Amino acid sequence: MELNGKRVTLGVTGGIAAYKAAELVRLLVRQGAAVRVAMSEAATRFVTPTTFQALSGNPVAVDPWDAGVANGMAHIQLAREADVLLIAPASADFLAKAANGVADNLLTTLTLARGCPLLVAPAMNRQMWHNPATQRNIATLAGDAVGILGPASGELACGESGEGRMLEPEEIVEELIAHFQPKPLQGRKVLVTAGPTFEAIDPVRGLSNLSSGKMGFAVARAAREAGAEVTLVCGPVALPTPRGVTRIDVTSALEMQAQVMLRAVTQDVFVGVAAVSDYRPRSVSEQKIKKDGSPPPVIELVENPDILAEVAALPRPPLCVGFAAETRNLAEYAETKRRAKKIPLLAGNLIQDGFGGDANRLTLFDDNGQRALEPAPKLTLARQLMARAAALLENPHAPY
Numbered sequence: 001m002e003l004n005g006k007r008v009t010l011g012v013t014g015g016i017a018a019y020k021a022a023e024l025v026r027l028l029v030r031q032g033a034a035v036r037v038a039m040s041e042a043a044t045r046f047v048t049p050t051t052f053q054a055l056s057g058n059p060v061a062v063d064p065w066d067a068g069v070a071n072g073m074a075h076i077q078l079a080r081e082a083d084v085l086l087i088a089p090a091s092a093d094f095l096a097k098a099a100n101g102v103a104d105n106l107l108t109t110l111t112l113a114r115g116c117p118l119l120v121a122p123a124m125n126r127q128m129w130h131n132p133a134t135q136r137n138i139a140t141l142a143g144d145a146v147g148i149l150g151p152a153s154g155e156l157a158c159g160e161s162g163e164g165r166m167l168e169p170e171e172i173v174e175e176l177i178a179h180f181q182p183k184p185l186q187g188r189k190v191l192v193t194a195g196p197t198f199e200a201i202d203p204v205r206g207l208s209n210l211s212s213g214k215m216g217f218a219v220a221r222a223a224r225e226a227g228a229e230v231t232l233v234c235g236p237v238a239l240p241t242p243r244g245v246t247r248i249d250v251t252s253a254l255e256m257q258a259q260v261m262l263r264a265v266t267q268d269v270f271v272g273v274a275a276v277s278d279y280r281p282r283s284v285s286e287q288k289i290k291k292d293g294s295p296p297p298v299i300e301l302v303e304n305p306d307i308l309a310e311v312a313a314l315p316r317p318p319l320c321v322g323f324a325a326e327t328r329n330l331a332e333y334a335e336t337k338r339r340a341k342k343i344p345l346l347a348g349n350l351i352q353d354g355f356g357g358d359a360n361r362l363t364l365f366d367d368n369g370q371r372a373l374e375p376a377p378k379l380t381l382a383r384q385l386m387a388r389a390a391a392l393l394e395n396p397h398a399p400y
């Protein structure tokens, strides 16, 4: 229920993507939002107001002169009652009017009359999207602090392929949730590692661990929600990339080290969530090792570089945030690890709590003490961790 108590006015313009707005309403309501829908006349040719009424549980506004609304001011009322105005899909025509302050129907009028932030999810043919007029309008809207969500690239309703597809309803909801989060990392750069590493023994076998990547992906999403430009370097995991995050896939610890060290000096914060393999086989067999009756092979291991310690040892390191996964003595081991690696902030978790699941239990350690966070979904904990990192960036002695 990430949107509990939020009032969303959804404007639907005329376009084939209007059918996806129905699913969008369902997802918004499921996240706890109170949704009011306003449609353009053209949108009603694709989906009926009854559909939106049934899904939102509220009457749908189409007519700016609706006699059912007290004093006939539907546009003012819808704009006043919202925490955010979201237009999805937003047609080229709507964007042109909104960019120029035109108020000639219900949607454009309530856009002009709003007192709340405006987010638009464009959807149109790729040539309409790339037309200089549309691009000019988008630039104007972005300059007016309007949030532009997408569009995505892919198959378009007209049969062509390219940029112009409306974001999927799930992606729009993720953007809306991010919109409502505080922005203590605005303008900052955050680099995150996530998942396990895989150290090859031969072409089919290797050493790895059970990290799913969920905690690291949650940290990347929380950092982006907090306003940062986020790069995520991850080992082999099967998770969707959080919206707006740049993802770099790697396999081994050496590859992870190379990708991290390429970027570390330009970052404000580095968060090592990855369960990096401490060792790798000294040599990798080119061919599959066969069971041919000879004694089992002996695999000699060598130590992998400690990526977090290496970043922390840079002449001007970013604020380094480590993780420690322990089976026992969490406070003692975590604090020892933090001091050994010389990092300002570390999140400790027990292996039985942290690996694999959607929730976790974290204790934060820094020079100002320690704080046990309430057990919670990984995203909730990641937000708290990023808030602490942001506070320490501002003031290394920030009290809890």
Ligand code: PMT
Binding pocket: 193, 195, 210, 211, 212, 213, 214, 215, 216, 253, 272, 273, 274, 275, 276, 277, 278, 304, 305, 306, 307, 308, 309, 321, 322, 323, 324, 325, 337, 349, 351, 354, 355, 356, 357
């Ligand atoms: O991915 P999930 O299933 O969601 O699980 C999350 C998690 C349990 C993996 C995560 O919360 C966690 O605890 N990650 C760190 C796990 C770990 O093995 O830590 P460590 O004690 O080996 O390493 C301490 C710190 O040094 C970590 O920040 C690690 O990223 C870093 N490190 C370790 C070894 C190495 N060679 N290079 C490193 O950078």
